[in-house]
Amino acid sequence: MADYGIAIAGAGAVGMSCALWAQMRGHQVVLLDPEPPGSGTSYGNACTLATYACLPVNDPSVLWSLPSLMFSKDSPLSLSYAHALRNPRWMLSFLANCRSGPSQRIASHLADLLAHADVGINPLIEAAGAQDLVVERGQLSVWSTRKAAEGATAGLERRRALGVPWREVDPDEAYEMEPGLRLPVERAVHFHAARSLSDPLEFITRMHRAFTDLGGTTLREPVETVRTSDTGVELQAGGQSLTAERAVIASGAFSKRITAAGTEHLPLGTERGYHLMFDGEAQRVTRPVGWGEAGFYAVPHAKGLRLTGTVEIAALDAPVNRSRLDHIARKGAEMLGPLPEPASEWLGFRPTMPDSLPVIGPSPHSDRVLYAFGHQHIGLTLGGITGRLIADLAEGRQPNIDLAPFAADRSYA
Structure with missing residues (x-):
């Protein structure tokens, strides 16, 4: 039996959103990051929920x-x-x-995803008590x-x-x-x-508090390796080994540094x-x-x-x-x-990514590993909807958004 239902590598805006959504759905979640939640790239953003971007x-x-x-x-x-x-x-x-052609296509895909941004993040704002x-x-x-x-x-x-x-x-x-x-x-x-947030780090901190209050586990360790099998995923993190039914790679720009997760082959x-x-x-x-x-x-x-x-x-x-x-x-x-x-x-x-679209969905190598990274300038904005989509995929649900444009094995040229 696996130690956890879902293991999430990365505690920035996207990873934290994935963790809270999954925990709210009743999964047993472990969040792994060597740094405090929201203290990396998510800390320094423009504070804007940029649904226009x-x-x-x-x-x-x-x-x-x-x-x-x-x-x-x-x-x-x-x-x-x-x-x-x-x-x-x-x-x-x-x-x-x-x-012109590719640029317009990219804009259409981003607009489709951004149209769902509020319904993804609003439940997290409520769960975190962050309306203020x-x-x-x-x-x-x-x-x-x-x-x-x-x-x-x-x-x-x-x-x-x-x-x-x-x-x-x-x-x-x-x-x-x-x-x-x-x-x-x-x-x-x-x-x-x-909309904007007066303090994005405080928002992520409150999300983490809600995640913990719901029974989520946090390990201040870097995920180094992710290996899949027919029954689950084994993660090496800070010298220790743990197992989960599924793993989510949400380590932002550092996602390629996790070996055996398939991310090292992505641009x-x-x-x-x-x-x-x-x-x-x-x-x-x-x-x-x-x-x-x-x-x-x-x-x-x-x-x-x-x-x-x-x-x-x-x-x-x-x-x-x-x-x-x-x-x-x-x-x-x-x-x-x-x-x-x-x-x-x-x-x-x-x-x-070279096409400015995030990667959201299963690894081409195993649906036990889910990807959630590459959000470039709009990770705070898209974190909520990404987290909801990842929770859907982890449960075997068909998301109500076409994820083909965000697939890891799409053409990037």
Whole structure:
């Protein structure tokens, strides 16, 4: 007899959501992670339940603007050439998915999944008693140049066609909504259905408390190996062995490091993201505000102002790129006026497949192993629905969402 019904590797937003959903369904669950729940990449996000975020990083504009994106000091994108040369297949697949046809297909699949995001996360918010952390003020996106404002039109109309609600906001109203803005506003859009969390780490902490109260077990150990048999799964974690009927791999960008789970063969890459925290400055904005040209968000957090975003394609173990932090600090001052020295800085690793779609579903090698990773920028948003889908699969239920676009053995080119 197995030690547990379900073993979950990874205690970030996605793994914790999988664990709580399964425990609420009555399974005997063990959650494994060497770090406290939510303390990794999930800690530093933009606090936004971004149900509007169906447009992938793979966009046709990347192809024609690649030189400026790579070489401009104001670019929201940074690329390690050494990393690109070591991973040519991932880079070529990523660029192939920037073509118009693949990009539109990816957006449609993301929109389908995001349409279920709220029904996935709302039960977790209730179970965690985290209603007080939810802020319903939407998200404001602004563009400060006419060229960028006009360039945003196609993407906005694409979102609308995919069912994402938004409304145009004139510059005067944008300044009324966010009096702290100091940059020129050429265009503004309010995603009024979006929500945010005042403290995502506190949310994950409360989820973990609810998971524990329901009888869930937590082991502060890394999962190193997962081996399947006809009767279950054996996991090696921190020098000990345990068995489960099923295992869930939800270790984000580190999922490939778990041997024998089949993940080592998948094209899982990393978009490194950064943030700066400014204690006592949360009043600078009243909701998440994204600046299109700069590629980052200003977010009111329970502990202060968080400036977060940009994309750096580089290795997991590469050193901190100070130019990314300098970019955020410089653009933050342009956006909101002079800021004090940041109280802290952070680097996180967004798990990203070359087509910007997550991997959700069984391993091609054994349905005893379920995958739940690769959510890139929207792990917090999609964690709840991913957890519900994983619980369905673990119980042999047919999910009400077509998971073929998210299958591990799909074509990534």
